[in-house]
Amino acid sequence: MTVRSAWHLPTGQTREDTRLAVSLGMASAAPLLTRAGCVFGGLQLTGTAATGMQAKLSPGQVWIPGTSTGSQGGYPVTVDSDTLLTVADGHSSLARVDALVVRVYDTDYDGSGTYEAALELLQGTPAGSPTAPAVPKNAELLYEIAVPAGASAAKGITWASAITDRRRYTAALGGIVPAAGGAPHNGAYIGQYRDAGGRLERWDGTQWAKYIPDSVLRHTADWGATTSATYQEMLTDTVATLTATFTAPASRWVSLTLGAFTAADGDATAYISFRLRTQGGTEVLAPSDDRAAALFGAGRASISTCFPVGNLTPGAVYTATAAYRSSITGTRVHFDDRFIRVDPVA
Template sequence: MTVRSAWHLPNGQTREDTRLAVGLAMASTGPLLARAGCVIGGLRLSGTAATSMQARLSPGQVWVPGTSTATQGGYPVTVDADTLLTFVDGDAALPRVDAVVVRVHDTDYDGSGRYEATLEVLAGAPAAPPAPPAVPENAELLYEVTVPAGASAANGIIWASAITDRRRYTAALGGIVPAGGARDDGAHVGQYRDVNGRLERWDGAAWRQYIPDAVLRYSFNYGYTTSTTFVETLTGGPDTPLTARFVAPARGWVHVTVGALTAVEGSNVATMSFRVRQESTGTEILPPVQERSAQFSGNGRASICTMYPVGGLTPGVVYTATAVHQSSAAGVKAEFDNRFVRVDPVA
């Protein structure tokens, strides 16, 4: 059949029809495949003692994709009570890495003669360094556990350092997916996930912060220049050049702000601006000019500041914004103190 519907026909709805229908409400990784993963908060693994060969898995739920065929559909699996898992003794000479998985056995696809879901500990091969075993079809990886050489009930696994959490998480269709797991690639360009309270967006190759952090570089040290061309380095103080390193956001636009407490002799002018470069190549993207500068002239001291939008940046690429300084007259000190460079991403 090329077109299926569920809870529609008066008879003949198959288990496969039902699994495919349920998967329609889940975040997807393909036209007919729902994203595998756990419900947040469950299926936590912890050792039963500081050193032992048993661990306890807490209750939880997980969606296990059927990967034997394209139309198999997925399986919602629930672990409804604490479950003890026993790891076999370690090799006499070499460590190994075991995998804890939730696995679905469905004889319609695997010929196992079984219709059940199981928790399994898959033992890896002893080696130096060890590698985890491959995850079988119709299974979802939860944890990897390092079993040291010689481990046994009398001298067990050091649980505080042995467990590597490989759980990934799923959500309803269109939902924001919690981050987690080593295989946590995005399903499509424009998918979002939550990482410690910050949104990341899948760009087809990597997760990028949707709105990268604002970046601030600050120096309270005094310095001056007598140059009539823009210079990054000041005389008389450290922290020069003063450079803010930032990642271009998804829209490719940022606001760059520079400022300082300034002074200059007579009727001359102290000027502060900035230049933007691509970090990896050193290519200047935006040169400093008078039209993008902050200026002071006159007696005494004054705080100056300017902000300018910078666009056309490549999302995910690292750039730098560096403060530059200038005096209007050769040999006349243009003085700068309490300088800063700030870069704010534009959402």
Template sequence: MTTRSAWHLPTGQTREDTRLAVSLGMAASGPLTARGGCVVGGLQLTGTAATSMQARLSPGRLWVPGGSAAAQGGYPVTVDADTQLTFADGHATLPRVDALVVRVYDADYDASGRYEAVLEIVQGTPASAPVPPALPRTAELLYEVSVPAGASAARGITWATSVADRRRYTAALGGILPAGGGHGTQGAYPGQYRDAGGRLERWDGGQWQKYIPDAVLRHSIDLGWTTSKTFTEALNEAVPLTTSFVAPASTWVHIAFGARVAGDDGGGAYLSVNVRPKAGGALLLTASDDLAAIYTGAGSASVYTNVPLGRLTPGTEYSVTAAHRTGTTKAWFDNRFLRVDPVA
């Protein structure tokens, strides 16, 4: 069948039809598939004792994608009560890594003769440097547990340090995915969003990019001077002030800069910036009087200005460097700063 509908025909709706229909409201992982994962807040694994081979899994819900064919659809699964799990004793001399999964058996696809969802511990291979075991088909990984050599009920697993949380999370179609588990981290389509530790990230087709990259701030307390009447990034007695930033999806940033400045005989001190690709290439923004913080009075003063810069390439790293000149014989610059704020 090439076109399917659910809750439509008076007879003939298959289990595949139903599973595919249910997945329509979930975050996608492909044209016919929904992303597997847990509902946030459930399926917590805790050891029942400091040294024991048993652990307890709290109730929770998750979606397990079918692993045999896209048209298989996926399976909504609920663990509705605390469940006690027992891990096998450790090898006499070698450690191993076990995986706790929710596994779906469906005889229509796996010839198991079973139709059920179960919590299953997949035992790893003992080794001096053990690795997690391969996962069975149509299973969602929850945790990896390190089982030390010689572990038993009397001398068991130290749960506080032996559990790696591998739960990934799912959301409604078009929703923001909670990042987690370090498992299945790729996005499904450009424009998908996720919450990574409180920061919004966007999948660009190849990697997750911060939707609004971090603002950057650089500050120097070095007092430097120049006799150049054209803009120069170098100062005598002070190192160049430079920083880098990543262009956001909007392609725009806001650059602010300033300093405490003075010019001999009140002739003027000029502070501007140069912006270029960090990897090299032509200047995108060239220091000039039109884009400068300027002071031409007697003594010294604090000056500040800001410049918007757009049409950048999202995800590309750029550098911004302070540039200075004098309007007389010498200009002084102290307490310089650069700040770059990505624009949403």
């Protein structure tokens, strides 16, 4: 059958029809594959003692996508009470890493002869540098457990340092899913969002990118001066230019602020502006008095300006470099405590 419906025909609806229908409401990973993962907050693993061979898994729910065939559909699995798990004794001289998984058995696809869901502790291979066993089909990894050499009921596992959380999370279709410690999920479509440590990320078709990139602040207390009447990026008595490299947000706009503690000799005017370049070095904006903070006349003052910069390419990397000039050729102007700040606009 190439076209399926559920709760439609008076008879003949299969379990596969039902699983595929339920999958419509889950976050997708492919046209017929839903995103594997846990419901947030459940399935917590803790040792029953500070050192021992038993651990307890709290109640929770997890979605297991069928990966034996493309049209298998997914399985909602619930652990409805605390479950005790006993880790097998360690090797006499080598450490190993075990894996705790939730696994679905469906004989229609795996020939197992059974229909059930199970919690399984998969034993790793003892080694000098052990690795966790591979996760089988139709299963989801929850935790990895480091089992030291010689571990037993008499000399147990130190649970506080032995458990590595590999849970991934899922959500309803269109929901924002937490990124977590398991194998990373690629986005299923351009424009999908996830929560990565409190920051919103968007799938751009190739990678997860911050929806609103980080603000960038660059500062130097290095004093310098110039006598040039044309904009210069390098000041005398300084060791480097002042640059801020940033990623353009989806809005295409950033707010760029720059300033310095400034002084001027004679009747000169001191200007601080910026030059904007692409990552490849192409100039986008040249320094200009229209985009400058200025100190008019002799004296000292802290000056700054804020300028909106738009028409940027989302996701592209740019560099803003401070540039300086004097209004009078040969008359020195001075800059100290210089800074550039770039704030992406949502």
